[in-house]
Amino acid sequence: MAYTPKQVFLNGIWLDNPVFRQVLGICSTLAVTNLLANTLFMCFGLIFTTTLSNLTISFLRDYIPKRIRMIVQVLIIACYVMIIDIIIKALAPDIHHFIGPYVGLITTNCIVMGRAEAFASQNKPLLSMYDGIASGVGYSLVLIFIASVREPLGFGTILGMTLPARDVWWHAWTIMIMPPGAFFMLGLFTWFARRWLTREVKR
Amino acid sequence: MTKTSPAYILIFMIILCTVFGTAISSVYYATLDMLKKNEKLHKNRIICQAFKLPVSGVSADAFQKAIDDNISYDQITYQGRPWDTFKQKDTGSIGFIFSGTGFWDRITGIMVLSPDLLKCMAIQFLDQKETPGLGARIEEEWFTDQFKGVPIAWDQPADKRIIIGPSPIPNAKNRVDAITGATQTSLALMKFLNSELESFRAARKEWQEKKIFEVPSPSWE
Incomplete structure (x- = not known):
């Protein structure tokens, strides 16, 4: 099936969103969304990796021996992850301290491997790159939304800046920065998004 | 082909x-x-936190200045192993860099003891790669705060100077709580902390006996 760039973006960001439609990349979604700054760096890392790994795998798709294609894909993804890990460690060491373990786990993130195998290994480089960006952006939008709710409710801050209501009439809702808060938020988001999506598709 | x-x-x-x-x-x-x-910068910040040094600002220079003004540094070699040791100029508290194997990887940190080595004043971790959300919680304040003022039971067997988790002795003063769900990290930490305390005391004793206090201390880099 031939895709247009518009279709690719629409699928990656909304119709086939990796988080709430395909339920991929949940580990990092739950883990890093208690602070928006951490989330932004994680999203940057994932977009960087999906984009470049899709592009590289698509360029090499005619040369990669079928028998070892998964090994090659993991190798390429792992290299980009190591590069982004070094860059975050150099530019934002404090954030790296917190999200470091999850950056390493991008290598095994189902979104990256899934897009490499399902799309990049069968489509042209430019389209594969768009698919990588779209999947990364789709993942990022969900994470940013969840983090934008969890951080103000849990810490009373947004991007580290204290909100005026904190300790005046709003007191930190600790559960929001703990794993259960992430489960609640992701569950609610998935519910609303799927309800909306089903209605749209029916229409 | x-x-x-x-x-x-x-x-x-x-x-x-x-x-x-x-x-x-x-x-x-x-x-x-x-x-x-x-x-x-990370190392200096952890040292400042461990010794509770006053730092004017958050820049790398501010932390370096706080250390230069308040801490003297010595490297002791004992049985072929170099020990980074620190002494707070006004209180005389002694700190040393410890290292040991956690559940997954090496854990390093700094422990500050009272001048007579009888009490733990603070503990801070420099590097660890334990499970996020479980073993990695050793860095959290509620865990490290437990070590403040904990006596080191030098009269107890070498593996029970500091106890992390349940203790056979009820209400033992040298005990801190372990982390729920991270039993292996807690046990590993207890094991190597006790071993490091024993080695450090021996290293310091030998160093004092050699009377090398007169040798000018190298500056802390």
């Missing part, structure tokens, strides 16, 4: 590994200075 032949696969993988290996190395060397600077 077909794509399925072993020779093709081998050559393909060699080229791929060379290209990507070079790319990673290039990025690493391009950021090496920044990485080293960050590492030093």
